[in-house]
Amino acid sequence: MAAREAARPGTGDARRGAMPCDIAPESALAETLLARLRAASLDAPGVTRASFGPGERVAHALMAEAAATLGLEVAVDAIGTLRMTLPGQDRDLPAVVIGSHLDSVPHGGNYDGAAGVVMGLAAAARLRRKGARTARDLIILGIRAEEMCWFAAHYLGSRALFGLLPPETPDQLRRADTGRTLAEHMIEEGLDPTPIREGRALMDPARIACFLEPHIEQGPALVAAGLPVGIVTGIRGSLRYPRASVSGEHTHAGAVPRAFRRDAALAGVALIAALERRWIEMERAGADLVCTAGILATDPAHQAPTKVPGFLRFSLDIRSEDAALLAETDRWLREETARLEAERGVRFDLGPGTHAAPARMDARIQDILWRAGERTGTGMMRMASGAGHDCATFAGLGIPSAMLFLRNENGSHNPDETLDMADLAAGLAVLTGALEELLA
Known part of the structure; x- marks a missing residue:
């Protein structure tokens, strides 16, 4: 995957740009809201805002309070989506919608998702301060349950918002840390x-003119x-098997020769090694593919240094911008596991999988954002998103959609996520500049 389609340094220091003075009050508002959010959901060394849990609840309450203070209309729907409207x-025209999620991974960073909601509120604050008379509504959404580490379903909150989940989801989907159902947590x-x-x-969807999701990279x-x-x-699509396993036979580490073993650990490692070889081949061919085995664990009730492991639990996360390549890789997985079963005398069970389609961002809105950045002298580049985002749900419904990324030096899903306030201000200047056109 080409990381960028174009790049252009802005005026001034592109590493740490000077904060646009016209956006300073709203940048200060955003900084205050993010600090309050971190303090309210602190779970050292990071923050924890579990989907449909106390941390997410507090985050939604803080955003609703801020929106009410700004004079926005505030409403919460039956599934907990927070809507804040300027x-x-x-009011009969389809609205411009800005949104992101407010949950986090356990002990995660403060900015993943939340920065986008805060930027939406800051943009609304600027429009109010300027006395802007917009043709259509601006809606800021606080979306529920995007982080699938809690519930093994991608884009849970945004798909629920549009009625896209299987009807059995509330009563069958269980949260990973509690074992309780989605319905129980919602109630x-x-x-x-x-x-x-x-x-x-x-x-x-017909009432949405376009959807924008600001987010840290x-x-x-x-x-x-x-x-x-x-x-x-x-946005890359994904093929995920979060609860895959391989079963073999627990036997003595010294007494059983290799030919007689049904070693679950070696079979699982062989599958992952084969997947990496395929990944390398695809990269060399210019295809877009990334593969991860995020969990790899033997059975703690049986594992021992002197035992051949008879069970291995693992996860697979495979992503690509190419939907056909994802489908082809899924077929390859089935063929490869069957081959390893015959070769090693084990049994693979990939378990329930989740499949998220790739999403293309709207070219017109990309250009509007780009022009807004040029007017403010912001250093920008065009780039694909390797991570999944709620924006993909909106784009999949045919809603013109776009994302704005902000620089983050320390990666994500960890306590060290960073967001320099000058970078937030630069992104906010681009966002508000684009809104002038989109809301007209």
Whole structure:
């Protein structure tokens, strides 16, 4: 994958740009909100905002309070989506929507997802301060449950918002840390799983003119380029098997020769090694593919230094911008596991999988964002997103969608996520500049 389609340094210091003075009050608001959010969900060494849990609840309450202070209309739907609206002159027109999620991974960083919601509120604050009379509504969404480490379903909150989840989801999907169902957690939070069971949409795609998701970059491309802002061209799709396993036979480590073993650990490692070889081949051919085995564990009830492991649990996360390549890789996995079963006398079970389609970002909105960055002298580049985002749900429904990335020096899903406030201000200047056109 080409990390960037184009790059252009802005005026001034692209590594740490000077904060645009016209955006200073809103940048200060964003900094204050992010600091409050971190303090409210601190779980050292990072923050924890579990999906449909206390940390996410507090985050939504803080954003709702800030929106009310700004004079925005505040509403929460049955599944907990927070809607904060700056009314436009013609309320019958489809709205411009800015949004992201407010949950986090355990002991994660403060900015993943939350920075996008905060930037939406800051953009609304600037429009109010300038006395802007927008033609249509601006809606800022606080979306539930994006981080699938809690519930093994991608884009859970945004798919629920549009009635896209299987009806059995609330009663069958269980949270990883508690073992309790989604419905139980929702009810505990004062929410109602009924719309999900009924497949009922709580937001009409036809009422959305476009969707924008500001977000920290979760990789190193902007840091390497020395640029504060990225305009996303597309979001990788994913093929995930979070609860895969291989079963063999527990036997004596010294007494059983290799030919008689049914070693689950070696079979699992052989599959992962074969997947890496395929990944390398695809890269050499110019294809876009990334593969990860995030979990690799023998059975703690049986494992011992003197035992051949008879069970291995593992996970697979495979991503690409190419939907056909994802489907081809899935077929390859089935063929390779069958081959290893016959060769090693084991049994693979990939378990339930999740499949998220790749999403292309709207070219027109990309250009609007780019022009807004040029007007403010912001250092920018066009780039693909390797991580998944709720924006993919909106794009998949045919809603013109785009993402704005902000530089983050220390990766993501860890306590060391960073967001320099000058970079946030640069992104906010691009966002508000684009809104002038999108809301007209």
